[in-house]
Amino acid sequence: MRRKQLLAGTGTVAALSSLGIGVLGAVRGHAEATGQVTAAPPSSTVFTDPDQTHSQFIKTIGESARDLANKNDLYASVMIAQAILESSWGQSGLAAAPNYNLFGIKGSFNNQSVNMATQEDDGTGKRYTINAGFRKYDNYTQSLQDYVTLLNHSMYAGAHKKNAATYQDATKFLTGRYATATDYNTHLNTLIERYHLTDYDKPAGKLVVTTYTVKAGDSVAGIAAQYGVSMSQIVSLNNLDASTMTIYPGQVLKIKEQYVQTQPAAPAATTQTTTNTTPAKPTYDHSHTVVAGDSLASIAKQYKMTTDELKSVNDLQSNLILVGQTLKVR
Numbered sequence: 044m045r046r047k048q049l050l051a052g053t054g055t056v057a058a059l060s061s062l063g064i065g066v067l068g069a070v071r072g073h074a075e076a077t078g079q080v081t082a083a084p085p086s087s088t089v090f091t092d093p094d095q096t097h098s099q100f101i102k103t104i105g106e107s108a109r110d111l112a113n114k115n116d117l118y119a120s121v122m123i124a125q126a127i128l129e130s131s132w133g134q135s136g137l138a139a140a141p142n143y144n145l146f147g148i149k150g151s152f153n154n155q156s157v158n159m160a161t162q163e164d165d166g167t168g169k170r171y172t173i174n175a176g177f178r179k180y181d182n183y184t185q186s187l188q189d190y191v192t193l194l195n196h197s198m199y200a201g202a203h204k205k206n207a208a209t210y211q212d213a214t215k216f217l218t219g220r221y222a223t224a225t226d227y228n229t230h231l232n233t234l235i236e237r238y239h240l241t242d243y244d245k246p247a248g249k250l251v252v253t254t255y256t257v258k259a260g261d262s263v264a265g266i267a268a269q270y271g272v273s274m275s276q277i278v279s280l281n282n283l284d285a286s287t288m289t290i291y292p293g294q295v296l297k298i299k300e301q302y303v304q305t306q307p308a309a310p311a312a313t314t315q316t317t318t319n320t321t322p323a324k325p326t327y328d329h330s331h332t333v334v335a336g337d338s339l340a341s342i343a344k345q346y347k348m349t350t351d352e353l354k355s356v357n358d359l360q361s362n363l364i365l366v367g368q369t370l371k372v373r
Contacts, residue, residue, distance in 0.1 A: 098238075101127075104187060108187060111188065116205055127234055142180070146190045146193075148177065210241065255298050256295050326373070
């Protein structure tokens with residue numbers, strides 16, 4: 044299928060330019076079986092927008108995306124990321140009022156459409172301009188609902204949760220199908236991670252963050268041990284340099300993040316309960332990367348394990364460990 048791209052003159056802007064990772068190039072139209080085709084943001088336009096505006100756009104469509112995705116076995120995070128990328132944060136001429144087309148879907152919706160110039164790629168890199176009709180909606184909700192209708196077509200079954208274990212699997216499936224750009228999933232994943240869009244894959248709730256203010260003499264290892272978390276978790280949450288783990292007095296560190304559901308839980312089924320006195324078997328689904336100064340004893344203490352347990356889990360025959368070695372821990 045020929046690639047299609049909206050002209051910069053329509054007001055479309057590059058959704059990812061403010062992330063400093065480049066701009067997505069021309070993207071192919073899709074849904075041969077349904078006759079629905081999308082167009083993508085141009086590779087030449089640069090647009091920078093403050094995070095506050097970005098957050099407002101996410102809030103505008105986030106709850107509708109959460110609800111629709113939950114009802115249709117889709118990832119809301121992927122839906123929102125695609126809306127950001129395809130509409131350039133709602134700033135493109137096609138996405139703005141009165142068109143509200145977030146996903147560049149061509150055709151008509153309830154007999155409503157809008158004509159815009161679009162570029163065609165003949166497959167050899169040569170482009171020519173045509174006018175095409177794009178779907179026009181009354182609001183963003185209609186655009187989101189129409190997108191879901193499209194994704195419910197069998198050709199996009201691989202983007203559904205039952206077939207995609209993670210959002211990364213879903214974006215990988217969409218690459219080469221929803222868009223021809225070979226790094227389409229990379230751009231979507233970057234948006235999802237940068238703006239914590241996976242929060243919308245969960246029931247409505249709030250993020251509770253535990254913080255700690257660094258005092259003189261503190262170290263990442265000591266703080267991690269104090270709170271019973273891994274050093275790598277603190278490094279990741281605070282974007283610390285993993286090679287030095289430098290911190291300074293007065294610095295406020297994130298220790299852990301916990302998403303707390305605020306929707307009422309479904310009534311539990313009435314069943315007869317029994318008391319199980321057998322202690323739960325520990326699991327070792329976390330990892331620790333050895334850094335200079337680590338010892339088996341200190342690592343075991345940090346993760347509330349015994350030294351023998353740590354050696355057994357990692358098939359160690361001695362107490363020798365190496366910097367950079369990855370160990371399984373609780």
